[in-house]
Amino acid sequence: MSIASPRPQDNDFTLKIGNVNGTGSASANSMLMKSLFRMGIPVCGKNYFPSNIQGLPTWYEIRVNSEGHLARSGRVDVMVAMNAETYRKDHAEVATGGYLIYDSTWPRSQLFNRADVHILGVPLSRICNENFDNARSRILMKNIMYVGVLAALLDLDMNIIKQLLNEQFAAKASLLDANQKAIDLGFAYAKEHFSCPLPFRARTLDKTRNHIMIDGNTTAALGCLFAGATVGAWYPITPSTSLMDAFKKFCDKYRRDPETGKANYCIIQAEDELGAIGMVLGASWNGARSFTPTSGPGISLMNEFLGYGYFTEIPAVLFDVQRCGPSTGMPTRTQQADLMACAYASHGDTRHVLLFPANPEEAFYQAVQAFDLAERLQTPVIVLTDLDIGMNDWMCRDLNWDDSFKPDRGKVLTVEQIEALPKFNRYLDTDGDGIAARTLPGTHPKGAYFTRGSGHNMYGAYTEDAAEYQVVVDRLRRKFDTAKELVPPAEIHASEKCRTGFLTIGSCDNAVKEARALLAEQGVHVNYLRVKGFPFGKDVQDYLDSHDRIYVVEQNRDAQLRSLLMLETRVDPNKLQSVLHYDGLPILAKTVVDGVNQDLARGKAA
Amino acid sequence: MSIASPRPQDNDFTLKIGNVNGTGSASANSMLMKSLFRMGIPVCGKNYFPSNIQGLPTWYEIRVNSEGHLARSGRVDVMVAMNAETYRKDHAEVATGGYLIYDSTWPRSQLFNRADVHILGVPLSRICNENFDNARSRILMKNIMYVGVLAALLDLDMNIIKQLLNEQFAAKASLLDANQKAIDLGFAYAKEHFSCPLPFRARTLDKTRNHIMIDGNTTAALGCLFAGATVGAWYPITPSTSLMDAFKKFCDKYRRDPETGKANYCIIQAEDELGAIGMVLGASWNGARSFTPTSGPGISLMNEFLGYGYFTEIPAVLFDVQRCGPSTGMPTRTQQADLMACAYASHGDTRHVLLFPANPEEAFYQAVQAFDLAERLQTPVIVLTDLDIGMNDWMCRDLNWDDSFKPDRGKVLTVEQIEALPKFNRYLDTDGDGIAARTLPGTHPKGAYFTRGSGHNMYGAYTEDAAEYQVVVDRLRRKFDTAKELVPPAEIHASEKCRTGFLTIGSCDNAVKEARALLAEQGVHVNYLRVKGFPFGKDVQDYLDSHDRIYVVEQNRDAQLRSLLMLETRVDPNKLQSVLHYDGLPILAKTVVDGVNQDLARGKAA
Amino acid sequence: MSFITKPKVAHPQLPRNELKLTVRDYEGAMSTLCAGCGHDSITGAIMQAAFDLSIPPHRMAKLSGIGCSSKTPAYFASASHGFNTVHGRMPSVATGANAANPELHYIGVSGDGDTLSIGLGQFLHAVRRNLNMLYLIENNGVYGLTKGQFSASADVGSKAKKGDTNQQPPIDPALTLLATGATFIARSFSGDREQLVTLIKAGMKHRGFAVIDVISPCVTFNDHEGSTKSYEFTRKHSMTAIYTDFVPPAKEIRTAYEIGQAMPVQMHDGSQIVLRKADGAYNPTDRVAAFEYIQKHQQAGEIVTGLLYIDETKPDMHELANTPAVPLASLPFATVCPGSKALASIQSRFR
Amino acid sequence: MSFITKPKVAHPQLPRNELKLTVRDYEGAMSTLCAGCGHDSITGAIMQAAFDLSIPPHRMAKLSGIGCSSKTPAYFASASHGFNTVHGRMPSVATGANAANPELHYIGVSGDGDTLSIGLGQFLHAVRRNLNMLYLIENNGVYGLTKGQFSASADVGSKAKKGDTNQQPPIDPALTLLATGATFIARSFSGDREQLVTLIKAGMKHRGFAVIDVISPCVTFNDHEGSTKSYEFTRKHSMTAIYTDFVPPAKEIRTAYEIGQAMPVQMHDGSQIVLRKADGAYNPTDRVAAFEYIQKHQQAGEIVTGLLYIDETKPDMHELANTPAVPLASLPFATVCPGSKALASIQSRFR
Numbered sequence A, B: 001m002s003i004a005s006p007r008p009q010d011n012d013f014t015l016k017i018g019n020v021n022g023t024g025s026a027s028a029n030s031m032l033m034k035s036l037f038r039m040g041i042p043v044c045g046k047n048y049f050p051s052n053i054q055g056l057p058t059w060y061e062i063r064v065n066s067e068g069h070l071a072r073s074g075r076v077d078v079m080v081a082m083n084a085e086t087y088r089k090d091h092a093e094v095a096t097g098g099y100l101i102y103d104s105t106w107p108r109s110q111l112f113n114r115a116d117v118h119i120l121g122v123p124l125s126r127i128c129n130e131n132f133d134n135a136r137s138r139i140l141m142k143n144i145m146y147v148g149v150l151a152a153l154l155d156l157d158m159n160i161i162k163q164l165l166n167e168q169f170a171a172k173a174s175l176l177d178a179n180q181k182a183i184d185l186g187f188a189y190a191k192e193h194f195s196c197p198l199p200f201r202a203r204t205l206d207k208t209r210n211h212i213m214i215d216g217n218t219t220a221a222l223g224c225l226f227a228g229a230t231v232g233a234w235y236p237i238t239p240s241t242s243l244m245d246a247f248k249k250f251c252d253k254y255r256r257d258p259e260t261g262k263a264n265y266c267i268i269q270a271e272d273e274l275g276a277i278g279m280v281l282g283a284s285w286n287g288a289r290s291f292t293p294t295s296g297p298g299i300s301l302m303n304e305f306l307g308y309g310y311f312t313e314i315p316a317v318l319f320d321v322q323r324c325g326p327s328t329g330m331p332t333r334t335q336q337a338d339l340m341a342c343a344y345a346s347h348g349d350t351r352h353v354l355l356f357p358a359n360p361e362e363a364f365y366q367a368v369q370a371f372d373l374a375e376r377l378q379t380p381v382i383v384l385t386d387l388d389i390g391m392n393d394w395m396c397r398d399l400n401w402d403d404s405f406k407p408d409r410g411k412v413l414t415v416e417q418i419e420a421l422p423k424f425n426r427y428l429d430t431d432g433d434g435i436a437a438r439t440l441p442g443t444h445p446k447g448a449y450f451t452r453g454s455g456h457n458m459y460g461a462y463t464e465d466a467a468e469y470q471v472v473v474d475r476l477r478r479k480f481d482t483a484k485e486l487v488p489p490a491e492i493h494a495s496e497k498c499r500t501g502f503l504t505i506g507s508c509d510n511a512v513k514e515a516r517a518l519l520a521e522q523g524v525h526v527n528y529l530r531v532k533g534f535p536f537g538k539d540v541q542d543y544l545d546s547h548d549r550i551y552v553v554e555q556n557r558d559a560q561l562r563s564l565l566m567l568e569t570r571v572d573p574n575k576l577q578s579v580l581h582y583d584g585l586p587i588l589a590k591t592v593v594d595g596v597n598q599d600l601a602r603g604k605a606a
Numbered sequence C, D: 001m002s003f004i005t006k007p008k009v010a011h012p013q014l015p016r017n018e019l020k021l022t023v024r025d026y027e028g029a030m031s032t033l034c035a036g037c038g039h040d041s042i043t044g045a046i047m048q049a050a051f052d053l054s055i056p057p058h059r060m061a062k063l064s065g066i067g068c069s070s071k072t073p074a075y076f077a078s079a080s081h082g083f084n085t086v087h088g089r090m091p092s093v094a095t096g097a098n099a100a101n102p103e104l105h106y107i108g109v110s111g112d113g114d115t116l117s118i119g120l121g122q123f124l125h126a127v128r129r130n131l132n133m134l135y136l137i138e139n140n141g142v143y144g145l146t147k148g149q150f151s152a153s154a155d156v157g158s159k160a161k162k163g164d165t166n167q168q169p170p171i172d173p174a175l176t177l178l179a180t181g182a183t184f185i186a187r188s189f190s191g192d193r194e195q196l197v198t199l200i201k202a203g204m205k206h207r208g209f210a211v212i213d214v215i216s217p218c219v220t221f222n223d224h225e226g227s228t229k230s231y232e233f234t235r236k237h238s239m240t241a242i243y244t245d246f247v248p249p250a251k252e253i254r255t256a257y258e259i260g261q262a263m264p265v266q267m268h269d270g271s272q273i274v275l276r277k278a279d280g281a282y283n284p285t286d287r288v289a290a291f292e293y294i295q296k297h298q299q300a301g302e303i304v305t306g307l308l309y310i311d312e313t314k315p316d317m318h319e320l321a322n323t324p325a326v327p328l329a330s331l332p333f334a335t336v337c338p339g340s341k342a343l344a345s346i347q348s349r350f351r
Ligand SMILES: Cc1ncc(C[n+]2csc(CCOP(=O)(O)OP(=O)(O)O)c2C)c(N)n1
Pocket: A235, A236, A237, A238, A273, A297, A298, A301, A328, C066, C067, C068, C069, C070, C087, C110, C111, C112, C113, C114, C115, C138, C140, C142, C143, C144, C145, C146, C151
């Protein structure tokens, strides 16, 4: 061919598969991802699926990068176009010098007319029809077959693929053979008709040892399991549903009493989100660690109860797996646009403690921490992840658990402590940290008090007295200062002399770090801070103070992180330059680099 | 007596009546207020009532001020203590040189032992028992009797009081005589036993001509009536309930078809606030002007639907009669703590247009304007009043109506316009103001479109495409710039050379204006701006730019107005000094003055 | 007004209704539901009924909540305004829309999750107001769009695709509606097009809140062995309690019904619904009898279908509110604004 | 644990229960309700029942929503934890509390507005879960705390104090609960203390969701001529369908009941409820019969009281969830945290 062959790119390319949802391409895709992972090559997989069950276009994107840059790449080097409906779009998306593979049972030489892209036709359907009989399996085999084709083209390790097949179909041998056959057919066809491997190819490395490929909803569920959460209440909503699904699976295995078979957990599918948060508050009030996973619309419905939890000081853990808003928005796209809604959820002077994991690994540790914070601070804590973290496949370091870990249950009075008191006063701050001790129902008659969202004084009695009311809300404000010291410190990478810095949050992490590397190549050095919790601690204020130009990178339209910084720190807003991305797809390093370069061009930066 | 008699204070004192709620003191209190009003003396009445129906302490406070300063005064010159339960509190509250009147049927010389307060005992119960027989009327007459006592002590115009009695009991003459008798008895007793009038006394003026005494819920209801609202949906909640009560009364009188007697309005008592806002959106979508009154908890429950209204661009008018939060809070106390909750209600990148009336007069005009704005901007508009404005008695200028007024129904396509179109595209911005034309159901088949809170493109079709989605949310952002020019301009009183200014909102108006006067006496001149709408217009930015020190006065703990200014203007936050009041009672001029003086003392101000 | 949508494509053969429209003129966008989803059959039945009744497409309003079922209003009558509200809150939106304009034909489409879980409160309060609309529950016993969790209509013992068994008793729409005073209660099956089309017509003519609980199998998550909402199970266990014929206005009843067995019900527009008992015992105007009958058969594992209860005499929301026949939304400003004189006289009471 | 509240004041004369407590030890703060409010009588009945059953005050949990009725948990058992939730959402809080600790006695107090308007959805879903608690509806037909608007239980034709007449049909708790599968349905009157105390005891012993709809007149807003929830109207029109006796465990039944008429129901703790029919026709274990009976008398303008329906056989939420007898909240951390080894083995599946 006359196409300028690209620089050979071992272990550095993006593979994208376009398909129709509901046709069972998931296992084929994860097999590709896992085979690369097991070859020791850093890899990630992102799933762009429709808010629909069957028949609409869906894509799976695998980025391979030996340096470990695993944000969305924004380019496609190898496209497998399995969905005729999106041929045009998919064809257009391939980078110059890239490859497009499609089912040439029905040739499309007209359509695929780009001179700068290699078109590789594989008659998948024909081969399937020749080799498999029943209709359903033909569709499935077509998918598994492109694994074989790609194995040849990318030089994947066939032993690993066999291994994966064996694991997957350990149970049903019949399927194993069919799948193996399909892969071999694809492999053979590619070997025979194309010069393998392509310039984009995999080479075994040793960079995935002590790592796992996992999604954040699964790790968050693990966090709840290990934190000792016993009551989970929820109402299904994309993209948070798989969090409770995972929790249930883990509980079924690890929370059954060995003798009695009783369930040492209770998961309640509520009638809606108002019900779910009410159940969590009820369970926490009664001393159980309790949580609810949801997404934006659920947070909106929980507003009244969140204010109640704040004012009555009841622990609660929420997971907001953010999706693309406003309103119903795009349920299967990602965004970080619930920051303001969560920080100040509910009417009146109300504010909440937030955690911001950046990836599945942090989702695990912060899930655990959320329960400690909620019980220590006696207030709702919202862990904000997003669809990208929650539902995509991330390469993370192994999760570790310290068996000496003791949960912080906060100021809960024991029977003896209650007995020792002359009188129990629910909202009396005795040690100045803004937190009053609570008692659990059923413990002791002297510990009884009345929980109410209406005006109450420091003794817990009903009040409409101006002064008594103000004492309580002023203490709540002080409690928030205590929270600043308890939320996890920010991740910071900074060199003294550099006065320019990034300030970002959550799943922007990878893209911003990659951008730092790209800018460094370009000779531009930018420090790095990623907030992990709200309210912001001293470390964030110091970072803001010690920089002249700060690029606030976030995935929403209204610069919500920047807004929180303006409201909750003493930063000069003119220092804060927003870099925003909010189209529903995960942010790119390129977007960040461009943002910085445009600003530099405007000559504003230090 | 040996008490230093205070400077005679004609038409400048505060009268407070302590009573038990549910004993029917309301008519006596309003008679006192109205008699002063009709004497031409500026007056206001504030009601501090419990969140309870019967038996708890309640107070009514009347401030008389010839200068027209009618914020809460914070001092009590004449206390009528009718509730033995609060004798101690009420006694303590009287200012030095002031007077306390109580029912001396049961003398309390021990309790009322302050040397600096005049105690006037009137054996109200004894007189009642001697002059009236049935039990219920004895309680009522005790209340009406203190009107007579005060008439003598304050030198009220007895003819006006007679007049008021006649109006009130026009229907039931029997009651008229009893009430007149009670008043005369009280009057006679006071004349006989005390040196009347007191140094605190009323003198006829001519300062209430062309004014009315009215509450803001009533005027807001009038605004809805005159704006042509036909569908009202609500769920009862203090302190907003009387708004819909008033609307219903007015509609019964002015919205009945003279021939058929049909109701040209539809008021629906919803099952809750989620239902109420849903009904408003449905009615507005169908072309009716529709509204819902509520308070904080209702706003929290409406969060999901508010985001829906923003994203689908459906007009809606809400009234948030703010009460003291967080959560259920103190339902019968006032606050301005829903600013943030309303401005950014709902998850995702969502923002709302807000109006901030300062008093019942503005509540009327802004209620009308809210419907124009909602239909022009095709978005929910929230009018934020509060309990002080909504339920207390304010002296306002007469309300005027221009019969040539034409409502702005916004961009609604007529049959002809639809016919003329090649194709109707719901979300296409054809003239750059960020507002697309809409059609009403049933108008024309070509005008049909599908309203959805999920991702849609500019043509109104469903989309999950990143670029198509972003076009829509970017336009929504532009629409908000248009809103800046449409919201009412701020009220500004500023002298060029003065670089210090107040910036305040809503019901703080009177207190801040009185504070200005007091500071002026002290030689400190401070300019004045009161925001009337959100997003803020250019006038607000200019004011911020042209001042070095700005006192942001508001009634909430978390400086929510200051927060909105920081987020939505380019102001240097260091210029903004908060003066906060949030104990549930209306703000005092003194609080404002103290705030400024403390700041001056800190030597920070210009 | 009376506009007629231009026929999409001229189909000389296709039958035309009184508006000269073909059934194709009642079509909407392409369905994106799973092949074989019961909801698509219901969509077809709605188009057929609207066509048969010659309703001008732009005089219908389609409303829904959120779910696979709630997507369907996009798949019929593209010349009608559609309102895809938030999850479970369609009844309130329909209430407001109806208050503003009683002239349109309101068709609500919801799911069992949208109606019986998150939406139960609003649903029953719309019943209480006897809101004038047709409300379809596309009942598949699961949350389809969120991938198959049990809904509040799942039967005890019903098996989920992932394996676990539902333990909680279902909320049965028919029984609940009988207890809460609904005025039109029907049950049908997406697989029984003929019955469904007739019931939809009857429901659209009913003056008040007409609910049709339509068993509508979810082929992806609840059509397997062990499901009690599968095609097979429903076919096997459903029984018609009563046959319904719809007779348009003016047409007088020709078919001869056996005495006692036939029961004509007069609708407000002059059309009639004729009920023929499949089971002599059944009386669809007797709340208690209906309750007993449905409950009895339910315990026997049978799904009773047909027009289970009807009461044409109850006032609807507008009659209760005493609103005019013309839409409130269309009243001229002069009619609704009292003007300056009124304002002056009102203020005299505040001095 | 078993603590006993120290008797408030020594009243040598006052009778003491098995815990040596007097009824005064079950008192709470002073009521702030209107003099004569029906709710206060119910508060008294709850204290009496808890005293009679010798329940340790600190082993009760009192929950409510918002309203005058929902204030009442502050007026009894000050040694019990109380939870005054937000308006209409008490059932969900009770569900979570119960999930965490099944050992406490849960008493929910709500109003007709709190339960049947804003709270209807949560209420019926708690029914569906057969949550183990006693739920009292203090039903006065109005929103008392917001000054007398009609609630969803207001009868057609009932007059408001301000004059207007309610047009909308009421949501009747008893009928709705029969349709939605409740396992303990009773109705009583705040003026009939004896019946009420017995029903409260029975409800507290019921394993599952026990609802008592108590007509509780609002003297301030709904006790006037023309009201159908006034003391006078209720006295005149209520009729007992069935008499209930509560027999504590161990005590065997002494009173001789006429054959056929007496029906003992065994409760899970060994106590018994003995039902004696006032009206031979009535059978409180037959859903359909109960529905018919209540509906019939309702149409005759009669308010049927007593234990209208009971089913002790149905599993409650915990049985369905297969949770242990000990509170989940009390499980030691070691029991609920799988530990590092488990974490390692879990991760092997993610490589
Ligand atoms: C407030 C809110 N919570 C949750 C969801 C997620 N959600 C979308 S559809 C659905 C259930 C739909 O079930 P059903 O009404 O039975 O419709 P089906 O898909 O079965 O036809 C849920 C829980 C949502 N969209 N909004």
